[in-house]
Amino acid sequence: MDKITTFFKLLLPGIFLFGFTVGTGSVTSMAKAGADYGMSLLWTIFISCAITFFLISLFGKFTLATGLTALQAFKKHIHPAVSLFFIVALTTQISGSVIGVMGILADVCYEWSKNFVDGGISPLYCSLFFIAFVYVIFLIGKIEVFEKVLALFVAVMAVCFLINFFILMPPAMDIAQGMIPNIPDTSPDKSAFLVIASMVGTTVFSGLFILRTILVKEAGWTLADAKIQNRDALFSAFLMFIVSMSIMAAAAGSLYVEGITLVNVTQMIYLLEPLAGAAAVTIFTIGLIAAGISSQFPNVALLPWLLDDFFERKPNLKRTSYRIIALVISSLGLIVPIFNAKPIAVMVSSQAFGALVLPATVASIFYVGNKASLMKEYKFSTVTNVLLVLIFIFALVMSYMSYNGIMTTLRSL
Template sequence: MKFQNLVKAFLPGIFLFGYTVGTGSVTAMAKAGADYGMSLLWTILLSCIITFILIHLYGKFALVTGETALYAFKKHIHPLVGIFFIITLTAHVCGSIIGVMGIVGEVCYEWSKSFVQSGIQPIYFAIFFILLVYLLFLQGQTRVFEKVLAFIVAIMAICFLVNFFILMPPPLEMLKGLIPQVPETQAGESSFLVIASMVGTTVFSGLFILRTTLVQEAGWTFKDLKKQRRDAMFSALMMFVVSASIMAAAAGTLHTNGIRLDNVTQMIGLMEPLAGFIAVSIFTIGLVAAGISSQFPNVTLLPWLLDDYHQNKPNMKRTKYRLIVFVLSLLGLIVPVFQAKPIAIMIISQAFGALILPVTVACITYLGNKKSLMGKHAFTWTTNLTLFLILIFAVIMSYMSYSGLWDTMKDL
């Protein structure tokens, strides 16, 4: 019973952790590990620290004011700010939905060749996982979502941690990776773009906006401020541990053997001679769990945002929401049906993500300093200085991302 209560206390954090560490995160961390070893471990650490700060501040705002983020943007800044987030975040997750199912389907197809001579086609895996996620959505209750995700996230975390201990690089190499450095460009691909992609998959604006809704759904009040802070810290800590484990697995196999990674699906074929079938199977199960844990919040984000904006109690059983989620879920069939390369869509999605973060930081800074809202809990000068530094970092990451994406689009 005590264990169940402990899990229940951390459900909002588990939910956010599962959302963040998806196939996009696995791809970014695996590529960084394969191409640059552990030299970019500091990027994961810094991203997780920033994520913790923003999750905590958005959660604190919700506890003090009782308001959710988009409604607060609409009421206290301007309605167009709320609409801006609805449009950009939806565009961002649409690209993610396409990419997640595409990668999961391809990875399962490659893995199935170990059991079936010609493999099971990606379309069948995509249909199965799309139906699984949609059936979970039809349950219609956030608590059900959180409990299922907690189970899936546990599988994912265990798989990646086991792989870490099997494939870990030398401890000294990992310690050196905590010292900030920017490695030289390899094979014409800027390390800036790799860094920006790692930050973009971890410091995701949708997390912080969704945090205010989850805090309300948990029934927390201001007296739960310490619990909210612990929950945010737990979420960020797990993000760091699992992301670092993924990077280490790629660094300990592919980087050690001088093999670069252009697509996460390559890991199935490339890792087996180096790591063995068991390690590859564990990695595959972890990646599939990561895909499901991020896909569910992806397809349900728009209904959450609409309820937030209109200050409605979240209700996933509305007919229009079931239709919206069904249509969004079908986007997951684009890659396997049309054998598409979702590069352009993912590029646009990432560009939206880079655009949103500075605005997200600016909005919470404005609201957190509004005395009429926060009263004696208004942000202190240390909090404001921290947010200012995060804003500068976000702008730099946006510039790196746009520069890299523009160069990539010119090469398409």
């Protein structure tokens, strides 16, 4: 029993990263891709998860070799402004994420509750409940409690989406063909490039890699733990691929075959029932709620962690200032229910920052990883540098796609 407990403790950093990445934004992107293009964009998930694994592992190795987190290295060996840029940019991103997560959760719970309550439960009450739940856990102030609760919701999410995968699974040949890179035909009301960019953006998230270095340092791992670090990174990326594929497959096996275009993930609540039955809807809804809550935990705690990391002090979520910060960020989740509208301006600014952050993240780790005085014998190899250059180019292309998508969205308002 002790060995099993120890094993799961070793996997907690990977589970934490997985919960951070796969939230309602990921569910929306993967479901949209499956509904519009079937399994033809599965290769995008695979490449995104492969890049994520490489960068999680690389950032972890960097901390093992130097003893510095990413923010600390950028601050000391590039310029403090670089670290401050990441803090501001990532906070902007997660603020937009909190607004979106709570907006989707509130809408989903409202639609689903109509099956049990006449008229449904108000989206505002749903948001208040989820915000209060996450904030109370934050107030406890213990990272161990945070991790265990997050692991529970991650497990529920993964099981729900996997069950839905087997219920709605498309033909195996479609899944296999989806691993072959291709760009599906587009139409005026569909943009494969924008869908691809959103899928990559929700998976290859810069905050993930910067947070990884903090978790590795907090875990007390050394170079002797390099194998554990790699296994943990692989476990996290593998979970991302399996769950993301399951979400895409559920939409492909139901909505795509019926020719139904997905505009909002909330549609899945009432579109799935005639196609797959009430059980599939219930399982999908529970998985979606778990995904939203699991991503909300790191969203609320990210800025306090980044600030403690920047000032090189021991993480302490019980600071009064951090509790106020967490309350303010959590309260952003009330914007959609209160104003009954999508906060377009906030979402667009969040995406705009996101388009800049990934290339900047890759460029920054490339610079410090090749600094001989810092890395010594652990300086990045030629192969690592080539891969980083390729990822940087890939990130620029995705940023361009995201920019075009944002401009298109603005022009359509």
